[in-house]
Amino acid sequence: MTTWRLTLRLLRRDWRSGELSVLAAALVLTVAAITAVGFFTDRVEATLHRQGSELIAADLVLESARPLAETFAARAQAQGLRIAQTLEFRSVVQGERPQLVLMKAVDAAYPLRGQLRIRSALDASDQAVAAGPPVGEVWVESRLLRLLNIRIGESLNIGATRLRIGAILSAEPDQSRAFFNIAPRVLMNRADLDATGLIGPVSRVTQRLLIAGAVSEIDTYRAWASTQLNAALTLTAARDARPEFSAALERASRFLHLATLVTLLVAGAAIALASQRLVERQTDTVAVMRCLGAPRHLVLRVLIGRLVLFGLAASLLGCLVGWLGQAGLFAALDDWIGVELPPASPAPLLVGLATGLIALLGFAVPPLLQLAQVTPLRALRRDLGTPRLSAALTLSAAGAALALLILWQAHDLELGLKLLGGVLATLLALIGSVLLLVQFAGRLTGRVRGVWRLGLAALTRRSATAVLQISGFGIGILALLLLAVVRVDLLEAWRETVPEGAPNYFLTTIQPADVAPLQAFLSEAGIAAPLLYPMITARLTQIGDRAVEPSAYPNPRAARLASREFNLSYGAEPQADNRIVAGTWWSEGAEAAPQFSVERGIAETLGMQLGETLTFSVAGRTVTGPITSLREVRWDSFNVNFFVVASPALLQQEAASYITSLYLPAAREGVIAELNRRFPSVATLDVEALIDQVRAVIERGVMAVEYVFLFTLAAGLLVMYAGLQASLEQRRREHGILRTLGAGRRTLLTSLAVEFTAVGVLAGLLASVFAEATGWLLATQLFELDFQLNPALWLIGVLGSGVVIGLAGTVATYPLLIHPPLRELRGG
Known part of the structure; x- marks a missing residue:
């Protein structure tokens, strides 16, 4: 004392x-x-x-190619979390001719974060809405209207039923998850799905459970759900949605x-x-x-x-x-x-x-x-x-x-x-x-x-x-x-x-025959000819002497990458916003040698080492080459970038489509409408919302x-x-x-x-x-x-x-x- x-x-x-x-x-x-x-x-x-959550329309997303167990939704609801469910699948709709589309069926709660944007006409301005289409109605991308020569208000044959086109779908919060989608998108109400008869036991459907709520409850749920994952089930959080964000x-x-x-x-x-x-x-x-x-x-x-x-x-x-x-x-x-x-x-x-x-x-x-x-x-x-x-x-x-x-x-x-x-x-x-x-x-x-x-x-x-x-x-x-x-x-x-004038449109699925006409069209429109990059879809099958199996990766992101297809490209020089951090880029005299350059982050995630050999399956053919360099990529530059780039001689004989990005001010959006009319096979993606985020x-x-x-x-x-x-x-x-x-x-x-x-x-x-x-x-x-x-x-x-x-x-x-x-x- x-x-x-x-x-x-x-x-x-x-x-x-x-x-x-x-x-x-x-x-x-x-x-x-x-x-x-x-x-x-x-x-x-x-x-x-929370802003990142708007890129996936939720705070967490569980995704699977198989039906999701009821325990995931029940556990979320027991914790007081909000849920929504979506299904995505490819189908064919009938107009003047059959057209492949990407269907997305959503319930009344979708989206949990962010807003949908629609237009009532091709020349109308966007308006934000809080929920998807009502029963009996679909919203479609403007590209589909041009491809099928139809108008808003007409009906669309979808499977065994007909649904009215109620609006043009301008943007979805989670649209960036399907960044390089070839087919036009169609958004429908999930209540109409059974009437279409399109979903059967062997149908290839991507099912998603969207979850949103308080940060502490989301963290608790995420910790529990991480223990329930398997090779067919992935868990995505807001900050993992896009590398740019x-x-x-x-x-x-x-x-x-x-x-x-x-x-x-x-x-x-x-x-x-x-x-x-x-x-x-x-x-x-x-x-x-x-x-x-x-x-x-x-x-x-x-x-x-x-x-x-x-x-x-x-x-x-x-x-x-x-x-x-x-x-x-x-x-x-x-x-x-x-x-x-x-x-x-x-x-x-x-x-x-x-x-x-x-x-x-x-x-x-x-x-x-x-x-x-x-x-x-x-x-x-x-x-x-x-x-x-x-x-x-x-x-x-x-x-x-x-x-x-x-x-x-x-x-x-x-x-x-x-x-x-x-x-x-x-x-x-x-x-x-x-x-x-x-x-x-x-x-x-x-x-x-x-x-x-x-x-x-x-x-x-x-x-x-x-x-x-x-x-x-x-x-x-x-x-x-x-x-x-x-x-x-x-x-x-x-x-x-992300300077003013950063690319806000991506043009994908450009066929080789359309490359020169597209460049001429853009030149006529007063747009500087952008660089076009070849893009080839491939599946990674082997790293060194290890077979690539999603089940071998405990990290959910690594398992998801191991199960997906890669978009490969090739080039003689690295892109301007890429920096070599390990190894060396191939020289002109050595371009005939098969080589790969890999983005450093994905190399760390999948356990790739400099000097290891990568094996890809490209259209049924095997291509192999060593990793000779690792790159840092500035994803937030919004330029076209790839996880894996090959030396030209390794892939230039493969069939490829092309991709590019360009900037258009709001006053010139009509250029995109004309581009879609003249090049219906070219997919356009507006990433202005992502840039704003x-x-x-x-x-x-x-x-x-x-x-x-x-x-x-x-x-x-x-x-x-x-x-x-x-x-x-x-x-x-x-x-x-x-x-x-x-x-x-x-x-x-x-x-x-x-x-x-x-x-x-x-x-x-x-x-x-x-x-x-x-x-x-x-x-x-x-x-x-x-x-x-x-x-x-x-x-x-x-x-x-x-x-x-x-x-x-x-x-x-x-x-x-x-x-x-x-x-x-x-x-x-």
């Missing part, structure tokens, strides 16, 4: 005296940032995933977590600097306690107990600030966000509390352990100073806390390990560079005179403090410069991955990152303030001695300006170098974006930090010069 009474008494005294103000601000800011980011990212990512969503998530981790790192530096100042201010108090008989273990318990209680109080306040911050932001940006956000969960509060305590214990406990080493003699001899603690212990504790928090907050082991390695390397390089610069300043001191010598000598006289200050300033400036790099350069590069993810992701970096900005400013405060106690005594020896106020003030300006220039120089290097690594290695050097960054980093820190440091220490020297020497 004595320990706790003493702990509470000292905590109240320190709080009233303002001793804990800087440390409290650093900790509250840390927890507020983590909590606000937690609330914000949870809600924004849930919204982004998946890439944008992945980048958004990484940007948000990166912003969180940068804030955490910078605020941790502020905690470390504030703890160092607290140690200096508490040394006399501990010395008096030791004189009054307090044993060392009691002092240690009181210090740790006070720190824990203080940490809990500051962390709770930080949680409140974080919650208010995110709530205020969402209220202010409600119209901009434009979508309904899910409510915040309490999980970020617990994460914030835990993060605050871990950060405080890791960064603040080692400096406070110094106080336990204070001897009673310090109360009489102030020149004894504060006992030094092992640098290895201090760095180890801070490094362990930093590693734990980074790996925890990254939510991605690969991202966490990369950031941890980068952060540790940057900190070591930063500290090493500071040591070298301080030594250089020491050598320069002997070659200058007057206030210049006095100012530079201060760096070498307090070398440990100088290293701590410059490192702290460097981290703070680095955070501010990274804010500029990420905010301006990387986010703008991310926006440009990806752009929405990018824009909201950018907005989220900008918000998160406001905390980084505040943390960077706090680091610099804590750095200025870190050496005040030492300066107080030094200035008292110098003024006693005859140094004037103007001389000391000028030397302070020289010292802090030099500190600012050195910190700015290091921060600029590391900001450019970090920006390059983030762009090329983490986000797969283009990066360009920013000369303005160096001007702001070096000159700006020199001026700002020089002025701020001089102003902050000026009060030490206006008091009488005797007062400073007595510590008054």
Whole structure:
């Protein structure tokens, strides 16, 4: 009880005296940032995933070529989830002539996410509807009307029944799942399916169960359903629907977590600097306690107990600030966000509390352990100073806390390990560079005179403090410069991955005989001739000496890929938005050799290795070749891309159709209507809705990152303030001695300006170098974006930090010069 009474008494005294103000601000800011980011990212990512759900018309989709067991629907309904069921199959409809179509029968609940778009006439505008066609009616693609020469309102023979054409089907939320569909699409009500007589025991039907609901319930259901999968049953989540959307969503998530981790790192530096100042201010108090008989273990318990209680109080306040911050932001940006956000969960509060305590214990406990080493003699001899603690212990504790928090907050082991390695390397390089610069300043001191010598000598006289200050300033400036790099350069590069004018139409199933006429038609329409790529359907049968069997892959996505047909292509050069990451592309002289280039993601999913042989079945013929390169593909560019590309001689003898993509503004959509009339076999796919979804993810992701970096900005400013405060106690005594020896106020003030300006220039120089290097690594290695050097960054980093820190440091220490020297020497 004595320990706790003493702990509470000292905590109240320190709080009233303002001793804990800087440390409290650093900790509250840390927890507020983590909590606000937690609330914000949870809600924004849930919204982004909800937008992804619109691409599959649900949150989860179970798909099978066989009837789905009733247990899947029953389990979903028992959990309070909404369900819808669809069936897809190919059939033939009768008009002037038979026509192959892709039939899709949907129930009244479809779609669970997103909206259908229909038109009442060929030249009418789209309108959104919430449900599919009514009983007795079908909606068809405009291409089918032209192929059969029929109109809206007429009836269509579908199997044993006739159904009225009620509207033109413009778009379905899950249309992108059948990206390269050859046949026109027909949407019908599932209640009409039995009357058609088209579905029998041996019919090839794709059955889907669509599921939607709360995020937690969806996660629970997904975990259960994953254990029920087999080779014939696949489970697709929203973010796995399309690689274009998946890439944008992945980048958004990484940007948000990166912003969180940068804030955490910078605020941790502020905690470390504030703890160092607290140690200096508490040394006399501990010395008096030791004189009054307090044993060392009691002092240690009181210090740790006070720190824990203080940490809990500051962390709770930080949680409140974080919650208010995110709530205020969402209220202010409600119209901009434009979508309904899910409510915040309490999980970020617990994460914030835990993060605050871990950060405080890791960064603040080692400096406070110094106080336990204070001897009673310090109360009489102030020149004894504060006992030094092992640098290895201090760095180890801070490094362990930093590693734990980074790996925890990254939510991605690969991202966490990369950031941890980068952060540790940057900190070591930063500290090493500071040591070298301080030594250089020491050598320069002997070659200058007057206030210049006095100012530079201060760096070498307090070398440990100088290293701590410059490192702290460097981290703070680095955070501010990274804010500029990420905010301006990387986010703008991310926006440009889907620039204005990105292809919004895909033309597929172009027959060789139509290639030249189609190019001529597009030229006449004033559209630059797009590149046409050959496309050949093939089935992967063997990887190396392993037969490709879906049942051999426990990963549902891998099993689905193993069971599907691939669209192969061939070419002499890689596409402009493809990057070779392993191996080499075939050269012109070696094009006769059979070779494959594989997209890196699918190679990892299916276990393909560079140098292994792939075997495909193409129209009954076997083609074989080694993997000679792996590619990174920018799926969100919306250009035509392929998972597997072959050398020309391997596939150019095979029968192929062609595919291309092009951009058409809304005012020129009539070109597509004329194209469909003149080339009825060419399938056109409008991906404008998909592009809009990806752009929405990018824009909201950018907005989220900008918000998160406001905390980084505040943390960077706090680091610099804590750095200025870190050496005040030492300066107080030094200035008292110098003024006693005859140094004037103007001389000391000028030397302070020289010292802090030099500190600012050195910190700015290091921060600029590391900001450019970090920006390059983030762009090329983490986000797969283009990066360009920013000369303005160096001007702001070096000159700006020199001026700002020089002025701020001089102003902050000026009060030490206006008091009488005797007062400073007595510590008054």
